[in-house]
Amino acid sequence: MEITVYNRTNQDMSFILPLYEAIAESASKKLRLKKANTVSVTFVRSRSIHIINRDYRGIDRPTDVITFAAGDERSGFETPEELLDLGDIFINIEYAAKQARQYGHSYERELGFLFTHGLLHCLGYDHMTEDDEKRMFSMQDRILDPIIRRDQ
8 A cells, every 4th residue: 555645744754654554554454455555644733633624524623633535535437546545644643642641652553543543434434333433443453453552
């Protein structure tokens, strides 16, 4: 899976790409994905994600991660390359740092969790019902835990 990273913060985020590549490889194997899939990740701060959340979801507050799954907007006229695009994930680095402290694990673990969560949304997973939440969160654990433990 190809991961394109955009950093809209003043913090160096290059350290996280190897973890994201490992997560993508784990997800690809567990979900039997095509190796040619692509996904983009954009690192932002609370102010930016607040605007995105308000404008696109009608929720007037910041959040930790927002995903725009490409499959949600298919028209039927996509090129083969466009069909391989899974979508765009926006990760709030300020929330990630706060949640890492709150949950007692590392910043890297939280960034990995948020990427895994967003990736699964791109792949059609959701947590609107209790059953869907159990299925999604179980898959998150299966993908992420072997790569970076909860206590890391």
